[in-house]
Structures are given as C-alpha cells and as structure tokens.
Amino acid sequence: MADFIYLYRGGNPPSEPDEVQKQTHKWLAWMKELGANGHVRAGNPLERHGKVVRGKSKTVTDGPFAEAKDLVGGYLLVHAKDFDEALELSKGCPILDMDGTVEVRAIHLVNVPAVDGDA
Amino acid sequence: MSDRRPHDVSDLELGNLFRREAGRMTSALARVFGVHNLPLVEDVVSDAILRALEVWKISGVPENPAAWLTAVAKNRAIDVLRREKTARTFEPALAAALSTEWALVPAVEEAFRDEVVKNEQLRMMFACCHAQLGEEVQVALVLHLLSGFGAREIGAAFLVSEAAVEKRLQRGKAKLAEARSLPSIDEGRVAAHLGAVHRALYLLFNEGYHGAHREGSVREDLCAEAIHLTSLLATSDATKKPSTFALLALMCFAGARLPARRDTNGELVALEDQDRARWDHALVRRALAALESAAEGDELTAYHLEAAIAYEHAAASSRADTRWDRIVALYEALMQLAPSPVIALNHAIAVGEAEGPERGLEALEAIDDADQLDDYPFHAAAMGELLLRMNRRAEARRAFEKACAKARTPDERRWFATRLRACSDA
Numbered sequence: 001m002a003d004f005i006y007l008y009r010g011g012n013p014p015s016e017p018d019e020v021q022k023q024t025h026k027w028l029a030w031m032k033e034l035g036a037n038g039h040v041r042a043g044n045p046l047e048r049h050g051k052v053v054r055g056k057s058k059t060v061t062d063g064p065f066a067e068a069k070d071l072v073g074g075y076l077l078v079h080a081k082d083f084d085e086a087l088e089l090s091k092g093c094p095i096l097d098m099d100g101t102v103e104v105r106a107i108h109l110v111n112v113p114a115v116d117g118d119a
Numbered sequence: 120m121s122d123r124r125p126h127d128v129s130d131l132e133l134g135n136l137f138r139r140e141a142g143r144m145t146s147a148l149a150r151v152f153g154v155h156n157l158p159l160v161e162d163v164v165s166d167a168i169l170r171a172l173e174v175w176k177i178s179g180v181p182e183n184p185a186a187w188l189t190a191v192a193k194n195r196a197i198d199v200l201r202r203e204k205t206a207r208t209f210e211p212a213l214a215a216a217l218s219t220e221w222a223l224v225p226a227v228e229e230a231f232r233d234e235v236v237k238n239e240q241l242r243m244m245f246a247c248c249h250a251q252l253g254e255e256v257q258v259a260l261v262l263h264l265l266s267g268f269g270a271r272e273i274g275a276a277f278l279v280s281e282a283a284v285e286k287r288l289q290r291g292k293a294k295l296a297e298a299r300s301l302p303s304i305d306e307g308r309v310a311a312h313l314g315a316v317h318r319a320l321y322l323l324f325n326e327g328y329h330g331a332h333r334e335g336s337v338r339e340d341l342c343a344e345a346i347h348l349t350s351l352l353a354t355s356d357a358t359k360k361p362s363t364f365a366l367l368a369l370m371c372f373a374g375a376r377l378p379a380r381r382d383t384n385g386e387l388v389a390l391e392d393q394d395r396a397r398w399d400h401a402l403v404r405r406a407l408a409a410l411e412s413a414a415e416g417d418e419l420t421a422y423h424l425e426a427a428i429a430y431e432h433a434a435a436s437s438r439a440d441t442r443w444d445r446i447v448a449l450y451e452a453l454m455q456l457a458p459s460p461v462i463a464l465n466h467a468i469a470v471g472e473a474e475g476p477e478r479g480l481e482a483l484e485a486i487d488d489a490d491q492l493d494d495y496p497f498h499a500a501a502m503g504e505l506l507l508r509m510n511r512r513a514e515a516r517r518a519f520e521k522a523c524a525k526a527r528t529p530d531e532r533r534w535f536a537t538r539l540r541a542c543s544d545a
Contacts, residue, residue, distance in 0.1 A: 020169065024172050
C-alpha cells in the first residue's frame with residue numbers, strides 16, 4: 001500500500017441552492033465510500049486567498065492569482081494499493097462532472113521505515 | 120483519519136437547509152445592506168453557500184451547518200461593509216452604526232439574531248407582495264428571496280422558462296429597490312396588505328398542490344414552503360390573525376393528504392378514496408390547532424370556509440361517511456364570498472355526493488361562466504363521473520374523452536384514461 005495525493009482544481013460552481021445540495025450530496029457519498037474502504041488518510045479544502053513568498057529576498061506577494069480553473073481548491077491524501085488503483089479511484093470524483101480536474105500524484109516517501117503494517 | 124468525521128445528513132435535509140438558510144440570510148442581510156443593495160446581498164449569500172460546498176465536500180458537514188453558514192455570511196458581510204462603506208449607502212436606519220468600526224460588528228450580529236431574522240422575513244414578505252406587482256411576480260419573489268429557490272426551479276414549478284422567471288424577478292427587485300428599507304410591520308400595513316401576502320402564499324401552495332407542472336419533488340417543496348412561511352405569519356404578533364390561522368389550517372389539512380395522493384403504483388388517488396392511514400397525522404393535528412385559533416374573533420374569510428371543507432374530509436373515515444350536506448353548505452357560502460367557476464364546480468360535485476348524480480348534474484350545468492372551465496379537465500371529468508353513476512355511459516365516455524384531451528400532465532391523462540375504461544366495464 002502507498003499514499004497518494006489528489007489535488008482538486010477548478011469545477012464550475014453551481015448557481016442555485018438545489019444544485020449546491022446535489023453536489024454536496026455527491027461529494028459526501030463519494031467521500032463516505034472512499035473512507036469506508038480505508039482509502040482516506042486526510043483531506044481539506046484550501047482557503048481561497050493566500051500569499052506567495054519568493055526568492056532569497058523572501059518577497060511576499062498576494063496570490064496565487066491563477067485562473068479559477070487552475071487554482072488548487074483542496075487536497076485529499078489517499079491510501080491505495082498502487083498508482084493504478086489511486087488513479088482508478090479518482091475517476092469517481094464528482095469534480096469531474098463539473099468541469100474540474102483531479103491531479104493524482106504518488107507521495108514519494110524517503111527513508112520509509114522498514115516496518116509497514118499494511119505490507 | 121480522526122480529523123474527518125462527516126456528519127450524516129440526508130439529501131433532503133441538506134436541500135432544505137441550503138434553501139432555507141439562503142432565505143434567512145437574505146432577509147438578515149437586507150436589514151444591514153438595505154433592500155436597494157439586493158444584488159450585493161445575493162452575492163454574499165451565494166458566496167456563503169458555495170464556500171459550504173467547497174469545505175463540506177471534503178471535510179464533511181459540520182455539526183451545526185446552519186450556524187456555520189451564518190458565520191461565513193456574517194464575516195463576509197463585515198468585509199463588504201468595511202470595504203464599501205464610503206462607496207455605497209447602506210440601510211439608512213443603520214447608517215450611524217455602520218459608519219463606526221466598533222458598532223459595525225454588533226450591528227451585523229444583531230441582524231442575524233433569530234428573532235430579528237424572523238421579523239426581517241416578515242418585512243421581506245410584505246415587500247415582495249407589493250401592491251404594484253402582479254401576483255406572478257410576487258410569488259416568484261417570495262420563492263426566490265424568502266425560500267431560496269432559483270429561477271430555474273421556479274420556472275420548472277410554474278411551467279415557464281427560466282428567462283421569464285428572471286424577468287419577473289428583475290421587475291420585482293427593481294420595485295423593491297425603490298425603497299432603501301423594508302417596510303415596517305405596523306397595524307396599518309398589516310390591515311392593508313396581509314390579504315395580499317395570504318393570497319401569494321395561497322397561490323404558492325396551490326401551485327404545489329394542484330399545479331400543472333411536471334411530476335417531481337418541486338411541487339411538494341412548494342407546499343412545504345407555503346406552510347413554513349404561513350407558520351411564520353402565525354407565530355408573529357402582528358400577523359397572527361384568524362385569517363392567517365385559517366390559511367394555515369387549510370394548507371396543513373391539504374398537505375397532510377400529500378402522502379396518500381398516489382397509490383403504490385404512483386397513480387393519483389381521488390381524495391374520497393385515499394387511504395387515510397397514510398395521511399400525515401402530525402400535520403392534521405397542526406391543522407386542527409390552527410382551525411381552533413382561526414375561530415377566535417368574528418372574521419370569516421374564504422380561507423375559513425376552505426379550511427372547514429378540508430376539516431370535513433379529514434373528519435370523515437370514508438367517502439360514504441363524509442358529511443356531504445355540510446360540504447355543500449360550505450361551498451354555497453364560499454360561492455357567496457368568493458365566487459369562481461372552480462368553486463361552483465366543486466359545489467356541484469359535492470351536490471352529486473349529497474343529493475345524487477341527477478342533482479349534481481343540474482348544479483354542474485347551472486354554473487355561470489362555465490366557458491372559463493373549458494380548459495380545466497376536471498370539469499369534463501366531473502360530468503363524466505356523474506353521467507357514469509347515472510349509467511349514461513356513452514355520454515360519460517365522451518366527457519372522459521374530453522378530459523383526456525384537456526389533461527395537462529401524464530398523471531392526469533392516466534387518471535382520466537382509467538375512468539374512461541370504467542365506462543366500458545359492465
């Protein structure tokens with residue numbers, strides 16, 4: 001087993017309360033299923049606004065000012081057998097139905113301890 | 120996985136939550152921003168709701184979702200007020216408070232206090248039912264601003280396009296924006312305008328109950344919203360009049376029957392033939408309590424009479440056991456008070472039950488303005504029922520054929536088709 005991160009980007013916001021309700025429900029159902037199958041390690045939405053620190057001078061600027069579709073809106077740490085399973089699981093994500101994307105990345109663990117309960 | 124424990128909330132609860140909280144937040148924010156700043160109000164509301172989606176979809180629904188939404192809306196409102204206090208004028212009554220930083224936050228907190236929100240919702244209701252707005256605009260505004268329905272949903276409920284609803288809402292909001300404050304609810308205003316508010320809520324309920332729109336959950340949501348808003352009137356000192364209770368009673372009686380309106384195959388069932396065990400008995404109890412309060416004072420409105428008719432149906436254990444003579448008398452009183460061809464049609468049906476189909480048919484044929492019922496399929500259907508009971512099958516068949524042709528929904532069509540087949544049965 002290994003850990004992966006899903007990065008959520010974009011996703012057209014619904015315009016009416018009943019759509020918000022439907023989407024929230026889809027997400028809750030999806031997350032519940034992932035959680036019930038032991039795939040979810042942690043996950044959180046990100047605040048919309050932040051700052052960016054750059055360079056040796058540690059310049060702080062407002063941002064990130066990416067297009068809404070490129071902005072990371074949240075992340076999920078996923079526990080899966082291998083990359084293929086993590087990728088397959090990501091296809092159930094409701095954000096895909098609303099024009100958003102999920103970026104799936106394996107977390108490269110350096111110096112993994114020899115004892116792994118799941119192995 | 121200890122930091123993520125999604126609170127289990129059913130689909131329906133969540134739906135009502137977003138809608139209902141949108142309505143509450145809109146009224147509270149209109150108090151602060153002023154009704155002329157409705158676009159800003161709506162931005163803040165939709166922002167709070169979208170933020171909820173963003174957070175809840177990953178972290179799960181919090182323990183108290185309504186409080187969560189309110190907190191987001193308050194913070195956002197405070198940001199807006201700080202940012203725009205020099206560029207905009209807000210609600211004049213709060214101008215002093217909003218101009219100083221130390222009073223701004225308490226003013227926003229105050230606007231979201233339960234009692235205050237309730238009062239603001241009343242003011243919003245009266246504002247939406249502005250005398251210079253058509254009823255279709257009033258109802259759209261009530262649904263949108265107080266109940267959180269979007270233009271698409273309202274359009275679906277009333278069988279009009281989303282664009283047409285948008286237009287109605289724009290017209291309504293422009294009228295609201297002419298005043299900066301919502302109307303105050305004093306004796307004079309209640310006396311002059313409570314009738315219009317009742318009428319809009321009654322239409323809202325009826326649209327849910329009898330409306331010609333497609334099958335689906337929207338119609339029952341409309342009924343629930345009408346009951347919710349009428350309850351708001353019934354629990355506020357200024358508006359808890361006998362007529363309000365009568366309207367509430369009538370809605371609760373009718374709403375109680377919703378679960379029994381369809382049989383196990385999903386087909387419509389006539390009131391008299393419904394399985395009364397499937398009625399919502401909690402709602403019947405609310406109706407009875409409201410009916411009792413409606414009887415205080417000497418005011419007799421059409422709502423009183425309609426509620427009394429609904430009571431007769433609720434009190435009967437079966438079609439045969441129904442006191443049809445009383446229902447006939449109530450319809451006669453209603454025809455005096457609020458004459459309409461549909462009331463006359465219902466009267467004729469009741470006469471048919473009380474005094475036999477021949478008398479019923481006479482009453483049906485005596486309806487003034489019957490041509491107004493030409494597109495109303497239940498007119499032809501009522502005639503069909505009476506003729507069928509008199510065994511005039513060929514004429515009954517023709518009447519049901521007409522009803523089928525006029526049917527407005529697949530439900531109605533199947534219902535009339537069933538009755539048409541009954542004409543051929545031996």
